[in-house]
Amino acid sequence: MNILICFCDIKNLCRERLLWLLVAVTVFFSILASHNGHQWALAQNEAINSAKHEQQQAASVIKQGLANRQAQTQPIKWWEDQYDLRGQAFYLMVNYATKPPIPSAAMAIGQSDVQPYFFRMLVTQKQAFINQYEFVHPLGLLIGKFDLAFFIIYVFPLLLISISFNALAQEKESGQLRLLMLQGLSPTRLLFSQLVVRASLIILPLLLISVAALLLFSTGIGLLAISLFTCLILAYAAFWLALSALIISYGKTSAYNAAVLIIAWLGFVIIVPAILNTAIVTANTAPSRIEYVDTLRDKSDAVDKSSSKVMAQFFQDHPELAKKNSDNKTASNLSTSYATKKIAKIAAIEAAMQPYDDAFQTVLMAQQQSAEQLSYLSPATVVQSALFNLSGNGLMRHQHFLEQVLSHHQALRSFYQQAISAAHQRGDFKPCAGCIARVTLADLTQVPNFSYQEKTSDTPWSSVIILLLFSCVFIILASLRLSAMNRSQTGGVLV
Numbered sequence: 001m002n003i004l005i006c007f008c009d010i011k012n013l014c015r016e017r018l019l020w021l022l023v024a025v026t027v028f029f030s031i032l033a034s035h036n037g038h039q040w041a042l043a044q045n046e047a048i049n050s051a052k053h054e055q056q057q058a059a060s061v062i063k064q065g066l067a068n069r070q071a072q073t074q075p076i077k078w079w080e081d082q083y084d085l086r087g088q089a090f091y092l093m094v095n096y097a098t099k100p101p102i103p104s105a106a107m108a109i110g111q112s113d114v115q116p117y118f119f120r121m122l123v124t125q126k127q128a129f130i131n132q133y134e135f136v137h138p139l140g141l142l143i144g145k146f147d148l149a150f151f152i153i154y155v156f157p158l159l160l161i162s163i164s165f166n167a168l169a170q171e172k173e174s175g176q177l178r179l180l181m182l183q184g185l186s187p188t189r190l191l192f193s194q195l196v197v198r199a200s201l202i203i204l205p206l207l208l209i210s211v212a213a214l215l216l217f218s219t220g221i222g223l224l225a226i227s228l229f230t231c232l233i234l235a236y237a238a239f240w241l242a243l244s245a246l247i248i249s250y251g252k253t254s255a256y257n258a259a260v261l262i263i264a265w266l267g268f269v270i271i272v273p274a275i276l277n278t279a280i281v282t283a284n285t286a287p288s289r290i291e292y293v294d295t296l297r298d299k300s301d302a303v304d305k306s307s308s309k310v311m312a313q314f315f316q317d318h319p320e321l322a323k324k325n326s327d328n329k330t331a332s333n334l335s336t337s338y339a340t341k342k343i344a345k346i347a348a349i350e351a352a353m354q355p356y357d358d359a360f361q362t363v364l365m366a367q368q369q370s371a372e373q374l375s376y377l378s379p380a381t382v383v384q385s386a387l388f389n390l391s392g393n394g395l396m397r398h399q400h401f402l403e404q405v406l407s408h409h410q411a412l413r414s415f416y417q418q419a420i421s422a423a424h425q426r427g428d429f430k431p432c433a434g435c436i437a438r439v440t441l442a443d444l445t446q447v448p449n450f451s452y453q454e455k456t457s458d459t460p461w462s463s464v465i466i467l468l469l470f471s472c473v474f475i476i477l478a479s480l481r482l483s484a485m486n487r488s489q490t491g492g493v494l495v
Helices: 003-016 017-062 065-072 085-092 138-143 148-164 169-174 175-184 185-216 223-248 256-283 288-306 309-316 338-375 379-391 396-424 463-495
Strands: 096-098 118-120
Touching: 017 065, 017 148, 017 185, 017 288, 065 256, 085 338, 096 169, 118 138, 118 148, 118 223, 138 223, 138 288, 138 463, 148 185, 148 256, 148 379, 169 175, 175 288, 185 223, 185 463, 223 256, 223 338, 223 379, 256 288, 288 309, 309 338, 338 379, 379 463
Parallel strands: none
Antiparallel strands: 096 118
């Protein structure tokens, strides 16, 4: 009986032009979304590979030109000398910290278009590079990129609604439902058979195209990621189909069903996430960025004005840099070094700004925790969070990357302040009047390199479970109402 119902529904659907339009839209948007996601992941990989090649090339150039630099007799400014520790530290260093996309990155671009995934490192205060952004048109950032996550969260439910809103209602309006019930067919079986057949015409093309694209173009992607991605789509589809069944079970007209389902889509996908975002931001208001910039300027000016105090504090924190050298030059002479002063000022500015940085970080973590707790109020936010985490373009992975970047920045600064101090004590920067400073950095492989360490994250199976639980509740409620409809219709016929 179920097979016969399915074939009849397919036959009826094939006469509708709307069906072919919906299938064509599904195929087109699935291809477009998959293409955009893979192109973005490819662009990220190309940028990261270019950065790594530039870093390797810089090391090769220094190694090959070392003999010429040692034989040079013409004066050279230290800030233009790539063999000078000071020039490398503050101006010429080619050292990148990068966050490579994971194999499943094409599933969701997420916030990776506004979150930096590589930094060019220098020995400067972290505020100078950690908040850098690309110059992208604001409208482009506001609209975002059309990827699989966008298509699945926003467009996919509309396609399901468009193809399922008149299930059962069409038979009821035409008078066929009572005839089918006289033949022993229950409204419950008819409705769910129709929903499964109709949804398959949308779900199958989406899954085939997106999964095939991931397997073909995402090198190294695992079956676990593919399985979870598939389960998320099926669970999200089950939610909207179950909701459609519940609304259809009230026995209203097709137009009524379509209107209510569209309102439900607006509520779950647009209104509820917007309200949640507003509530989270209002409850955990971040400090003003304008005030942060003004404070940074004030602290920088204060550090410049109290140079002697800053240097005293610096040598108190780093007594190993205040040792006397072989020429019995005291630490006070050492402190007159421009490079040493610059590093001391960098450390002082970072220390002064640390409370403000911690305040931003505390608010950000509070907002993220609230977002995770309230995400279950909307299926759209559940799927969005799961896809962002699955693609590696979520906030938590980015925060983990920033922590490693800051740790690498500290390692670079420690390396250069130790090397510059030792070179200054040896007199390498100015061995005699009119002499060229000696080579103080002949091999860039001595400089610490960044190596991103992936953090294992929890697989978001809980999102699938939550969606299925909501779907089960809707299905049970719809089944109860359809059973009541069956009893009333049967009783009316028997009378």
